[in-house]
Amino acid sequence: MRIRYAVVAEEIRRLADANARGSDENAYNIRDNIAKTKEAGETRGATIRTFDTITRQTHSVSESVREIYGNVNGMQVGSHQILESMETRKKNSAETTTESGRIDHSIWLCSRARLMHRPVPHC
Numbered sequence: 001m002r003i004r005y006a007v008v009a010e011e012i013r014r015l016a017d018a019n020a021r022g023s024d025e026n027a028y029n030i031r032d033n034i035a036k037t038k039e040a041g042e043t044r045g046a047t048i049r050t051f052d053t054i055t056r057q058t059h060s061v062s063e064s065v066r067e068i069y070g071n072v073n074g075m076q077v078g079s080h081q082i083l084e085s086m087e088t089r090k091k092n093s094a095e096t097t098t099e100s101g102r103i104d105h106s107i108w109l110c111s112r113a114r115l116m117h118r119p120v121p122h123c
Contacts, residue, residue: 106122113119
């Protein structure tokens, strides 16, 4: 009978050792999971901050693009106004040249009429 008790006791010791190893392994796994969960939480926070930064920078770039578009549009309007002004000045210059030629011709006619001692009403 003692042999049976010894065999049973040995089996109980082996089961206790296996149970202790399993408990140690479970404790290690729990600590490891807690550490990984904490790391994941920290990573999540960093990820959120990074995406917030990206979002702010994207909005800033978007505002800059809108401003550039507005400036380009303003430049187009200004360029159109400059071209219209140049066309007007060109037309006015042509009219001035024409009128200047008419005045020169009138002065020449008046000078000629005076030389010939003829009265000219518009001179």
